[in-house]
Amino acid sequence: MVNSIITKNLNVYYGDQQAIHNISLDFLKNKVTALIGPSGCGKSTFLRCLNRMNDVIDICRVEGNISLNGMDIYSKEIEVEHLREKIGMVFQKPNPFPKSIYDNVAYGPRIHGFTDKKEEMDLIVETSLKKAGLFEEVKDRLDDMGTSLSGGQQQRLCIARAIAIKPEVILMDEPCSALDPIATSIIEELITDLKKSYTIIIVTHSMQQAARVSDKTAFFHLGNLIEEGDTSKIFTKPDHQKTNDYITGRFG
Amino acid sequence: MTNLAKRKKAELRFRFYGIFSVFLSLLFVAILIFNICSSGIGGFYKTIFLTSIHFDQKLLNLEDNASEEQIRNASFRKLIKNSFDESFKDYSKDEIKQIKKLFYRKIDIELKNFLINNPEFLNKTTKVELTASTHIDQIHKGNFDRTVQEKHRKVNNFQLEIYDKFVEDQKVKKVWNSTYFTSGDSRDPEAAGVASSVKGSVFTILICFLLSFPIAIFASIYLQEFAKAGKITDLIEININNLAAVPSIIFGLLGLGILLNFFGLPRSTALVGGIVLSFMTLPTIIVACRSSLRAVPPSIREAALALGATKNQVVFHHVLPLAMPGTLTGTIIGLARAIGETAPLLMIGMVAFIMDIPSNPLEPAVGMPAQIYLWSESSERGFIEKTSSAIILLLMFLIVVNFVSVYFRKKYEKKW
Amino acid sequence: MFYSVLTLFVLSFIGFYLGKRKSIKLSQNIKLASLPSYYGYLAMLYILIPTLIAWFVLLVGENFVLEKYLFLILKEFLISMSGSEVQLFFIKIKNLSEGASFGNESDLELLGAQKIIQFKNLFLLLTYLVIFLVTAIALYLVNKKISPTFKSQRDVEKIVNLFIQLCSYIAILITVGIFLSLVFETINFFGYVNPLDFLFGINWNPNKAFVIDSSDVIDKDILKDAFGIIPLMTGTLLVAFLAMLVSIPLGLMSAIYLAEYAPKRIRDISKPVIEILAGIPTVVYGFFAALVVAPKIADLGEYIGLDVSSESALAAGLTMGVMIIPFVSSLSDDVIGAVPQSLRDGSYALGATKSETIIKVILPSALPGIIGSFLLAISRAIGETMIVVMAASLQANLTINPLEPTTTITTQIVTALTGDTEFDNPKTLVAFALGLTLFFATLLLNYFALRTVKKYREQYD
Incomplete structure (x- = not known):
């Protein structure tokens, strides 16, 4: 088992308020890790530290160590744009660009200079859409606006967009919370599919979802990591009372 | 219960005040527009006399198949004198002189142009449309009460008599005044047109747009997306808010003091006018652009950032294009206001008698509103009509512009 | 080039x-x-x-x-x-x-x-x-x-960012430019005329400065009595007051009616039509005031036996008032719209009629905002130029009678700077001193207006 991302003693502050308390958590390559916990427990904040999306927020301060393949991602030599090329992200609400489906997918490869040949770009778009299981549905209307798709399709478009830049890790921040059950199940299948090629870290509200798609689960509460381990173990015999309370629905 | 009845009555009364106010406001709009239109429509027409003219070769001193150049150099004075003398044989010299005054004083040029365009009429007799003098024009259009005492009129009884005879003979006609759209300003209301001022306005607004639009967009991007909260940012914001409220005439003083006196830019030109107006338009566009930038949802920014785009790429590839419709609407509104602005242009000398149509922004020019101001200062009745016509044109243009901006907003308005 | x-x-x-x-x-x-x-x-x-x-x-x-x-x-x-x-x-x-x-x-x-x-x-x-x-x-x-290995993108972005930063500084630059251009010439002007004589003088007769053309020596005693701003201020305020007399009741009542009473259809039609009044260029109002309003007022005055000047403050003021109606109404509309529904509900629940609710609850709570919008409208009125240039008089009169000819600060600025301008003559330079006065006056009004409006907003946010 190879670790992809390793976090060590991570503390995150918003101004004076501490959002993450000293978390150390490792993520295995080509596995799905689910982060669960009640609202406001810091799981999204934690996720956004992994590709430094928190940089945008002025008052946010990150302490500790996160490394991707042994490289400190907060070190000065790392360029954040370069990092995000390696760690893709899918957001809670589908957020395709108000551009064509093709341009949505091609945008990342374009700014990173993958190719300047039309045929190669076509290929990248096609394979990305195929991997996201969307190609068959949209192949005849690649010039349509990305925003004209249904919610589930939009989210798959966002996944295609994320994998078009060939990341190693994909972060998913409650990717199904805005979708209906059918669209959700399609995305879940997709996640299982994608873990062959990518390390996936998913934040989810739904415990069933975590149980269905993840190999590993970490339970967060009030900015603390309470417990982590194999999904089967967390959901059957957790070590901590709090975890047990949460997964049995006693709070959350 | 009487108390309640009283209160009900007060309620009705209050409501009536409201309706009355709205009604009065709407009435003002109606009066204004009706008044301008009714006094200005006539300006698009002019009165002409259908006159039969024999283009006598000898009188013009021209050969057969005279070239355009030759016609241009020929004098038509003799021809005119001869035609008048012949048509009004029964009248005295003095009377003929008075009859001549029924016509525009430069009919020789009109005849010349006619012959240049139709050289086949040389040595032939044909009917030509000759412009009537402005006084006859006003009488024919009914703008001037001909029953007032003779000494208060510019047209005496004898001239009226002749005019009436012309009318009887169906020689007087009201035709579309195309020179109004093609010629520049003139001392004679008959020949004055809006072409030079329209072009002056076009140049001014073009300069204004070219300066204010990019600068406003860049400034908005900086303030909205990049600037860190601090004293300088606050200072800029305060300044923008203040500039939006500074009276327009002050901007004219700025133009005079800094652009003309200090930098020595050419006076009365569209260049300076455009720069001054761009100072005024800048805050409007910045406010519109910033609110459109603000309206672009953060999710779009996040999506691009997560793909590894730099902040500049996020702004220039995604946020700015999405903010464009709103910015353009604001720009159109700002420019529409700038087009109608007069006071600052007075300060930098963009009120002058300009006959020539300017060919570039560095030539002296007036704008439409300044032309309206100039004409309105003239005491001639004919110019009042021209002023109203120019106002109609200006208002029509503004209405079109406003519709365009509403259309833009409706078409591209996006609810996120 | x-x-x-x-x-x-x-x-x-x-x-x-x-x-x-x-x-x-x-x-x-x-x-x-x-x-x-x-x-x-x-x-x-x-x-x-x-x-x-x-x-x-x-x-x-x-x-x-x-x-x-x-x-x-x-x-x-x-x-x-x-x-x-x-x-x-x-x-x-x-x-x-x-x-x-x-x-x-x-x-x-x-x-x-x-x-x-x-x-x-x-x-x-x-x-x-x-x-x-x-x-x-x-x-x-x-x-x-x-x-x-050279990261050109980073350099390009740095230059672009610097450039857009400079663009945003232009706003400061313009203000500084306004201030400098006004102050410089004003100081020159004060070289001829004592600032106190300017600010507190009650006689306005700039043509006296012509005298200095014949002899190069400037007789300051003559100028002492020629550039008093007081008559211009009273004229300006008189016109602005008349304008407010028209625009405040009409604008405010229109706003109230359209916000609280009018059916949606009427509101949707009336609002943009009234806004047209704000979009009409001021030179059009000036033309209208001089050509239609002033003679009508003079006729009316004659009919009821009053001697009304054809360049009275009344014509300019009334026309300006019409122009400012949409300004007052849209600002008041915003302010009234910001009053929370709960206040209205509270009043209705006590059995108040609509007008009672408006007069006793909504207007008092919206008062600071409404006053702010009035102040903005006044600042607009005193800075307005074309209407007064075309409809008001050139002759300064220390009077508050709206039927007599009056002149305003903006009119005098235009008069001083059109035609022959000599920048070594107080007759021309006074325009900048007047401009500076106007600049400060509007600045002050706006400052207070925005502050009251802001305070009001914060109250309900």
Whole structure:
């Protein structure tokens, strides 16, 4: 088992308020890790530290160590744009660009200079859409606006967009919370599919979802990591009372 | 219960005040527009006399198949004198002189142009449309009460008599005044047109747009997306808010003091006018652009950032294009206001008698509103009509512009 | 001039192309740190920025250098002329060099014009030389810089960010420009007239300053009594007051009716129609005031036996009031709309009628905001120019009778600066002192207006 991302003693502050308390958590390559916990427990904040999306927020301060393949991602030599090329992200609400489906997918490869040949770009778009299981549905209307798709399709478009830049890790921040059950199940299948090629870290509200798609689960509460381990173990015999309370629905 | 009845009555009364106010406001709009239109429509027409003219070769001193150049150099004075003398044989010299005054004083040029365009009429007799003098024009259009005492009129009884005879003979006609759209300003209301001022306005607004639009967009991007909260940012914001409220005439003083006196830019030109107006338009566009930038949802920014785009790429590839419709609407509104602005242009000398149509922004020019101001200062009745016509044109243009901006907003308005 | 700018842009595009080509060539072997086009952009900026600056400096400096040059070569002729004669001479030969000949020029003038043409040609050559030289240097520097590890995108973005930052500073620059241009000439003006005489004088008669034309010595005692701003202030305030008399009740009542009573359809139609009043250029109102309103008022006055001047404050004030109606109504509308529904519900629940709710609950709670909008409208009214220029009088009258002719600050600014302007005469310079007064007055009004509105907003946020 190879670790992809390793976090060590991570503390995150918003101004004076501490959002993450000293978390150390490792993520295995080509596995799905689910982060669960009640609202406001810091799981999204934690996720956004992994590709430094928190940089945008002025008052946010990150302490500790996160490394991707042994490289400190907060070190000065790392360029954040370069990092995000390696760690893709899918957001809670589908957020395709108000551009064509093709341009949505091609945008990342374009700014990173993958190719300047039309045929190669076509290929990248096609394979990305195929991997996201969307190609068959949209192949005849690649010039349509990305925003004209249904919610589930939009989210798959966002996944295609994320994998078009060939990341190693994909972060998913409650990717199904805005979708209906059918669209959700399609995305879940997709996640299982994608873990062959990518390390996936998913934040989810739904415990069933975590149980269905993840190999590993970490339970967060009030900015603390309470417990982590194999999904089967967390959901059957957790070590901590709090975890047990949460997964049995006693709070959350 | 009487108390309640009283209160009900007060309620009705209050409501009536409201309706009355709205009604009065709407009435003002109606009066204004009706008044301008009714006094200005006539300006698009002019009165002409259908006159039969024999283009006598000898009188013009021209050969057969005279070239355009030759016609241009020929004098038509003799021809005119001869035609008048012949048509009004029964009248005295003095009377003929008075009859001549029924016509525009430069009919020789009109005849010349006619012959240049139709050289086949040389040595032939044909009917030509000759412009009537402005006084006859006003009488024919009914703008001037001909029953007032003779000494208060510019047209005496004898001239009226002749005019009436012309009318009887169906020689007087009201035709579309195309020179109004093609010629520049003139001392004679008959020949004055809006072409030079329209072009002056076009140049001014073009300069204004070219300066204010990019600068406003860049400034908005900086303030909205990049600037860190601090004293300088606050200072800029305060300044923008203040500039939006500074009276327009002050901007004219700025133009005079800094652009003309200090930098020595050419006076009365569209260049300076455009720069001054761009100072005024800048805050409007910045406010519109910033609110459109603000309206672009953060999710779009996040999506691009997560793909590894730099902040500049996020702004220039995604946020700015999405903010464009709103910015353009604001720009159109700002420019529409700038087009109608007069006071600052007075300060930098963009009120002058300009006959020539300017060919570039560095030539002296007036704008439409300044032309309206100039004409309105003239005491001639004919110019009042021209002023109203120019106002109609200006208002029509503004209405079109406003519709365009509403259309833009409706078409591209996006609810996120 | 046009061609030099064109050359500049063409060169920068060539730079873009060269930079991009070189980086593409490099990228065949190794992945570059940035996209090839960024190397192109960098080359473009390296050329464009210094050439533009150089071009601008040359443009501004040309006139200055030209005059120095003319002085130098025509020294023997110019030495006998006075300052204003030299200025006149320069203007004449400049016009002559641009082809505006009247056929009556002296040999000296022809010589001067010839020299100017020579100089201008030389200067143009110099401009091109500088542009090409700078371009060459820039290309050399960029060429040296381009390497696979060089992060051109970062440099380009830095330059772009600096540029947009500078753009936002223009707002400050304009304010500073306004302030400086006003203050400088005002100080000059105060060289002739005592500031106290200006601020507290009750006589306005700038034509007295004509006297100084005949004798070069300025008699300050005459000027002492010529530039008193008080009559202008009363005139301005009188017109503004009349305007408010029209616009406040009509604007406020319209806003109330449209916000609280009117069915949606009427509101949707009426609002934009009333807004039309704000979109009409002020020169149109001025024309209307002078041509329709003023004579009608004079006729009416005659009918009821009053002597009304055709340039009375009444005509200008009433017309201005109509213009400001939409200003008041849309601002009040915003303010009334911001009053929370809960306050209304509270009042209705007590059995109040709609009008009682409006008068006793909504208006009092919206009062600061409404007052703020009134202040903004007043500042608009005192700064309004065209209506008063066209409809009010030029003659200053210390009166509060709206039927008598009155003049305003803006009217006098326009009068002072149109026609013959001499910047060594208080008659012209006073415009800047008036402008400064106006600037501060509107600034103050706006400051208070925005502060009250802001406070009001915070109350309900």
